[in-house]
Amino acid sequence: MTTETAGGPTGPAARPAPHRVVIVGGGVTGLVAARQILRDRPETTVTVLEASERLGGQVLAIDVDGVAVDVGAEAIHLGAPAAADLARALGLDATVIAARRGQSVLLTRRGLRPLPAGVGPTGPTRVGPVLRSGILSWHAIVRAGLEPLTRRRQAADVAVGDFVQGRFGREVTDTFVDPLLGNLHSGDIHRLSLQATAKQLVPVAESGTSLLLRALRKPTPPPRRPDEPAPLPMFASWPGGLGALVDALASSLEGHATVRTAVRVEAIGRTGDTWRVDTGEGPVEADAVVVAVGPRPAAVLLGPHSPATARALEAVDTASVATVVLAYEREAAEQNPVLRDANGLLLNSSQSGVLKAMTNMSRKWPLGHPSWHIVRVSVGRAGSRVAVDLSDAQMIAAASGELATLIGLNATPVFATVVRWPDAMPQLTVGHPGRMAAARAELAGIPGLHLAGSAADGLGLTSTIASGVQVARTLVG
Template sequence: MASRRVVVVGAGITGLVAARELGRDGSLEVICLEASDRIGGQVHTVPAEGALVDVGAEAIHLGAPHIAALADELGLTQSVLGATPGSSVLATRKGLRPLPAGVGPTGPTKIWPVLKSGILSPAGLVRAGLEPLMARKRFTEDLGVGDFTARRFGREVTDTFVDPLLGNLHGGDVHQLSLQATAAQLVPTAANGRSMLLKTLKRPATTPAAPKPGKAPLPMFASWPTGLGTFTEALAAQSKATIRTKAPVEALERIGQQWRVVLADGEAIDADHVLLTTPGPVSSGLLREHCPAAAALYDQVPLVSVATVLLGWRREDVADNPTLRDANGILLPSNRARTFKAATNLTRKWPHLETPLHLLRASVGRDGNTLADDLTDEQLAARVAAEIGELTGLLAAPVFSAVHRWPHSMPQLRPGHKARVAAARQALQELGGISIAGSAVDGLGISSTVKSGQQAAREILTTAKDTQAS
């Protein structure tokens, strides 16, 4: 019997992971088609002043078990590099202040560091301290992350901490980001009415688990000496799938029980199953004729353009600047940001980025902000450099700049997104032979996109085996 063929459309993280998982089974012929001239999607490592710098995703979260396991499978564990210990500074009404310990993307988990930081106003502190009382209100419906944290901790905590952390990660408005889709860890807390602050007070102190004999503990966030491109290259190199770049898919056609994948140059590939991991507009266009309900999912996911701005200063010009010397990054709440929303102090944070210049990367672009589309490269670099100088007191001008743009790349998952995804997948299951995955479906970030690709591959393999058995 001829082997069944699966075509994966898109060779970003989701597509590469899915293609590798499908190929490992050995019973399928797997072809992965990528429209651009490179693999990796929003993982992109470029040369800059003698170093290899990531201008998309910056680090991989090895604290996620499925990511650590995959890195180990790929043989990349021994070469991982952890970030230099340190914290970021936050732009506040009192200037730059260290981000308090225990403050994460969904709010504070420890009250004393926030109290001592002096960042919140007295009224904001009092309101945050009422969280145990406000926790009695339970929410079972999906709502915006910012709406939930504002009801729990108050608007000031949301604007001061949640907005610059979670909002910057997603390039979005935290009040418009789905709790279920972007902060799933808070869903049980919202439903059970338990206090987030009291939970941490009652939790006994824990010590990190001892590493296995012969194994050093993995850093929580990591990269590699040659950047995150190491990860995507390993996924491709260790895949049994045929991976093709410069192969844009133009249409899908139903041919009996199979699907015909039509490329822009007219080539046609017949497949028993097609997995779409492409950006929303591409997936929507391919699905609209065959499954309007699935196409409608993508139509309800707005896309935001962002840009990465790399700047470099002479080392001697920044040596005495406290922020560039000591902080790993700078975070700005949206009500204090003008051009850039966050910056990573690359030379300080990543020990492998040793170059003659001190490098920094800044992010521009957010939901409701079109600067990443409107400004030229020169304007972006000049404005970010000026704002870095104003915030940190740095007087010297950068001697190097580069801009990488990510047009319409950040999906905004609105409240109700998971229900819409479930409905789309149900409609596709009834249609048969097409699956969807990727950041516009299952969320942003390497952790989410890896999980999305793995889950899609498992479901396709199960379907293939059930079909063969029948």
């Protein structure tokens, strides 16, 4: 029996046969998959191959005058059980920090307004706060109130924007779903698949349940059982940023797996039952390979073995995005009500110029800079080349200028930098779930070849964590 050491992959030996597994991609998906395989079958020889010089993929912090600022993912949703379980198992529950209470502001027909309580990426889940906010017109409220009458059973693979619009009308969709869900995915809500981007609504669509009646009847959650762990904050990070998650995952592999950075996988070949993973540093042999990279490199690696996977991945468009970090002298910045009181600013896609959203980092997280107030501006969405084509200087000028105009900020940045994420955001559009099911069915018939990550299983850390756990369980059997 193997015993658990702090942060180490553990668990009783489930299968006697040693197994060589190569994981392509050292982002969160690949690291979680590696850890889970070793927990479920500790005798497995696991090698993680990462093309860049660092682990973490789209989790990255930069140093801004001595303060770590996340420029990729900046918050993890620990309301999702797989993410909360992982945080606890890695011992990260002790140091977790919650995003400071406070809403983002929306640019509405009435100007900037706080996002009403209970509004999530797919729209309001509570009625009262939206009614009281005055954000929606009376016409829109009446239209939304007809939802119990207009609801119908639908196939789940519809566009998420079309689904919400069909239920609640256009104003609700434009006011809430476009700025929230559209920005999360950097995409067009009238193309993104409900099934791929809002799985929790699949049973609602298929059964024709009324969301409005459900919201009005929402039962009070049962009290916590004595044996249940204390809940973790819904939106969380750690001191120094989300890199703590990557570091903890990497430490959990130390001494148990081989983790190589600056090794790009160029091709995957097969001789009999053995897979050969070709890299610039020479081949690595494996009995199983997990591909946990973006859709384009994954299509190149898996396509020669699985035409259905090639079709599914090649159909996934990607959005290139960028993060502009801006710092202002605190005194000047905090005279501005938005920077003082709101966690961010969200725009509808038709309202955005270069800036599509702003995260008010110094308010949302305890960054601890002695005199600067730091924000990050998100740039770029599907179908736009702005995050690729603008120079750093152009992007900074546009982002800071638009922010100043939108929130009435009377200060100029004392620091600015740009981090680009080309082709980072897979667009899981209508049709993707079906194509991916066909890909998975074909892969299931090819022993030892596996796909994981956001192009397959959805964007965001909670989806990628669940994807990494799931692929490990499939592989270990």
